[in-house]
Amino acid sequence: MSRVLFANFLRFILLVFIQAFLLKNVTVYDLSVPYPYILFVMLLPFETPNIILFPLAFLMGLSIDAFYDTPGLHAAATVLIAFVRVLFISITVQKDGFDNEPEPTLSSMGFRWFFTYSLIITLVHHFLLFNLEVFRLSEMEYTLTRFLMSSVFTVFLMLITGLLFFRKKRA
Amino acid sequence: MANGEQLVVYHSPSISHHSLLTTHHMRNLLIFITKYSAFFLFLIFEGIALFIFVNYNNFQRASFINTSNEVTGNLYRNISNVNDYLKLKEINDSLARQNALLRNQLMSSLYVDTAGRKKINDTVYKQQYTYIEARVINNSVNKRMNYITINKGSLNGIAKGMGVIADGGVVGIVMQASPHFSVIRSLLHKDTRISAMLAKSKEGGSFMWAEDMDPHKGLLYDVANSAQPHLGDTVVTDQHSLFPIGIPLGRVSNLKPKTGGFFLNMEVKLSVDFSKLEYVYVINNKFAQEQQGLEALQKTDE
Numbered sequence: 001m002s003r004v005l006f007a008n009f010l011r012f013i014l015l016v017f018i019q020a021f022l023l024k025n026v027t028v029y030d031l032s033v034p035y036p037y038i039l040f041v042m043l044l045p046f047e048t049p050n051i052i053l054f055p056l057a058f059l060m061g062l063s064i065d066a067f068y069d070t071p072g073l074h075a076a077a078t079v080l081i082a083f084v085r086v087l088f089i090s091i092t093v094q095k096d097g098f099d100n101e102p103e104p105t106l107s108s109m110g111f112r113w114f115f116t117y118s119l120i121i122t123l124v125h126h127f128l129l130f131n132l133e134v135f136r137l138s139e140m141e142y143t144l145t146r147f148l149m150s151s152v153f154t155v156f157l158m159l160i161t162g163l164l165f166f167r168k169k170r171a
Numbered sequence: 172m173a174n175g176e177q178l179v180v181y182h183s184p185s186i187s188h189h190s191l192l193t194t195h196h197m198r199n200l201l202i203f204i205t206k207y208s209a210f211f212l213f214l215i216f217e218g219i220a221l222f223i224f225v226n227y228n229n230f231q232r233a234s235f236i237n238t239s240n241e242v243t244g245n246l247y248r249n250i251s252n253v254n255d256y257l258k259l260k261e262i263n264d265s266l267a268r269q270n271a272l273l274r275n276q277l278m279s280s281l282y283v284d285t286a287g288r289k290k291i292n293d294t295v296y297k298q299q300y301t302y303i304e305a306r307v308i309n310n311s312v313n314k315r316m317n318y319i320t321i322n323k324g325s326l327n328g329i330a331k332g333m334g335v336i337a338d339g340g341v342v343g344i345v346m347q348a349s350p351h352f353s354v355i356r357s358l359l360h361k362d363t364r365i366s367a368m369l370a371k372s373k374e375g376g377s378f379m380w381a382e383d384m385d386p387h388k389g390l391l392y393d394v395a396n397s398a399q400p401h402l403g404d405t406v407v408t409d410q411h412s413l414f415p416i417g418i419p420l421g422r423v424s425n426l427k428p429k430t431g432g433f434f435l436n437m438e439v440k441l442s443v444d445f446s447k448l449e450y451v452y453v454i455n456n457k458f459a460q461e462q463q464g465l466e467a468l469q470k471t472d473e
Contacts, residue, residue: 020246021246025310025312026313027312030383030385050208051208054212054215058216065237066237066242069318069320070224070314070316071224072221072223073224075219079213079217083209083210083213087209136361139382142383146384
């Protein structure tokens with residue numbers, strides 16, 4: 001239990017720092033901006049109660065907002081993906097299956113599941129984020145391009161991270 | 172027999188009928204809430220987040236969830252200290268260039284032969300604008316709303332609404348100042364509008380960042396149709412802006428942009444490279460308060 005707490009705390013700090021200091025000014029062709037910090041919300045243990053999940057997602061979003069000067073923007077997007085996460089997991093994962101694999105990681109859930117999971121969550125997150133940020137129908141074309149390009153970049157980084165921390169299941 | 176039993180059951184709860192009903196409903200409500208707890212928690216937190224977002228953007232209220240607070244501000248300053256060592260050469264070059272430029276404007280380096288040059292010295296007699304030099308500690312160019320944080324704040328005399336320039340031209344407007352830091356709304360922000368004109372013909376218009384998010388391009392729009400702009404014309408701030416007249420914004424680079432207002436529009440190549448911003452100057456207009464006070468009076472009269 002304390003190991004899980006510590007691991008998630010460390011992940012929180014690490015992702016905020018990487019997002020705020022390393023990735024803040026990374027752009028490809030003025031279009032693609034990655035936001036892999038949402039991994040924190042994705043990788044919380046399966047059995048995280050909702051009453052903890054939502055405040056944590058909110059806190060994560062607000063921390064990023066503090067560094068990006070956009071109070072509320074990232075918080076709104078992370079709270080939304082916390083909800084999507086609950087729905088996705090309740091549909092795809094059986095409740096009694098995980099006694100020794102408590103986290104939705106790439107190594108414990110397999111490539112196909114994790115890819116779908118990260119893709120859906122990233123798409124939802126980025127869609128709300130970019131549209132809320134611009135908030136103008138007249139710029140829809142650019143916003144959608146940025147949303148799609150950025151989603152590709154983010155999912156790519158997530159998969160790389162998943163492979164980097166890949167642990168083989170004990171037989 | 173069976174009929175009798177049914178009757179008894181039917182009549183017996185009538186004593187505490189009302190209280191039973193309410194506790195039953197309460198329990199149902201509780202079950203309902205716990206069953207759909209995710210949905211209710213989502214509504215609550217999403218509501219809070221959107222409330223913060225809308226308030227911050229629409230009313231520009233003072234807020235501590237940004238880079239002007241002590242925690243994030245100091246973190247960015249420390250990181251920027253490290254970064255600056257890696258950029259020392261470039262910074263030295265730009266400072267040397269700036270020195271040379273200023274040296275050219277010194278009295279000692281001028282002849283007394285043209286009336287035009289003397290104009291520069293007007294400000295010496297009655298200085299309206301003073302400049303506060305500051306270092307950029309946090310900046311971005313890749314969002315629709317970009318902000319810049321600098322390492323000076325209200326203790327150094329910076330206040331909300333002041334203009335900010337760099338060596339090359341306009342950078343943005345101070346949005347919020349804490350004691351040690353200030354947040355500037357960059358020129359690269361969807362809501363930044365600056366009153367500008369073509370330097371040569373004095374035709375006025377409005378200036379904003381182009382919506383295709385290119386950090387090197389802006390848009391001069393709503394210029395009168397009678398204006399005859401040419402490629403390469405300089406675009407500068409005009410007398411209606413909060414900047415001194417003539418601060419450059421960029422040069423006209425395309426006369427037929429895709430978007431803009433109803434009149435003449437033109438694309439402008441920005442003179443400041445926002446991705447390499449290191450030092451900026453915050454402009455303190457001595458008459459700003461007086462002017463605003465006077466204009467406020469006028470408004471109450473109307």
